[in-house]
Amino acid sequence: MAGAANSAVPTLIGSVQRALRLLEAAGAHRDGAPAKQLAREAGLPLPTAYHLLRTLTYEDYLRRDNGVFTLGSAVDRLAQGAAAQNRRGTIEESLSHWRDAIGVAVYFAVYREGEIELVSISDTPYAPAVAEWADFRETGHAHAIGQCLLGQLDEAARLDHLDRHPVQPVTPHSVRDRPALLRRIARTGPGQPCFERQEYALGTVCAAIPITLGDLPATVAISLPVHQEARLHPAVEQLRAGVSGLMGSRWFSISI
Missing domain, CATH: 3.30.450.40 (GAF domain)
Structure with missing residues (x-):
């Protein structure tokens, strides 16, 4: 029975979950927010947040300007x-x-x-x-x-x-x-x-x-x-x- 219950639990990829939490945090700030604030709101250690923010910015899901992150054009394409x-x-x-x-x-x-x-x-x-x-x-x-x-x-x-x-x-x-x-x-x-x-x-x-x-x-x-x-x-x-x-x-x- 335990094995059956475990098999019903989906395999989750932690890095994807953490990246999505950062995107949600960035999306909550119309004028953007700095890395430290996004890390805090997403409940992530700052080094982990920095790593994911760099990746998300490189893939154009976020845009960084003067240390502030806002949603990038890739998010707009998803919405469209x-x-x-x-x-x-x-x-x-x-x-x-x-x-x-x-x-x-x-x-x-x-x-x-x-x-x-x-x-x-x-x-x-x-x-x-x-x-x-x-x-x-x-x-x-x-x-x-x-x-x-x-x-x-x-x-x-x-x-x-x-x-x-x-x-x-x-x-x-x-x-x-x-x-x-x-x-x-x-x-x-x-x-x-x-x-x-x-x-x-x-x-x-x-x-x-x-x-x-x-x-x-x-x-x-x-x-x-x-x-x-x-x-x-x-x-x-x-x-x-x-x-x-x-x-x-x-x-x-x-x-x-």
Whole structure:
């Protein structure tokens, strides 16, 4: 029994524990604190504290200025990473909600640094997502997500994208050339959804609604098998209503 109890106790690395206590102590002082004060607050011998403070400073978890230690940029990067994970989790929860409520595969994508970025997909075996058989970034002209994002760009950015990723047919139903694509984008009013029918994948219809997150063009999209095409417009309207209810919320107010 004693052996079983001991096996349940995790193996702790003392130096890591002591370093974390120093970081917590430093974080409690907005304007920083000297080594002696941090050692005292962390309950550490001064020589041990000095050794760990040098290591933490070298790794940029702390910054030393005139004998005072403050949190370094590595701590900021950890915090940003945690915040990004939380935001991604919130996005995925929202997509899952719409997936189940509407009964479709749901996608979230952004246009970042000159490229289409598919951030998250939520689907089920009964509402499968479209398989990415041709590079999504290079074929933005052929799918609703890409057309929606390109429609949110200014003319120079849109033409630059098409220079780098030329319009060419992906299926027999795809838009044929750049002028045809630009005419389609011009016909789609601001804030209106984009629709495509078997342009990226045969047997599939898709729609995407535009969302702007600060300066970041974004979109939420859905797809359906072509034999369920009659559901597409009602599903888009249901999605638009759901997204509109969140436009002022934390989910949309935070840049991802």
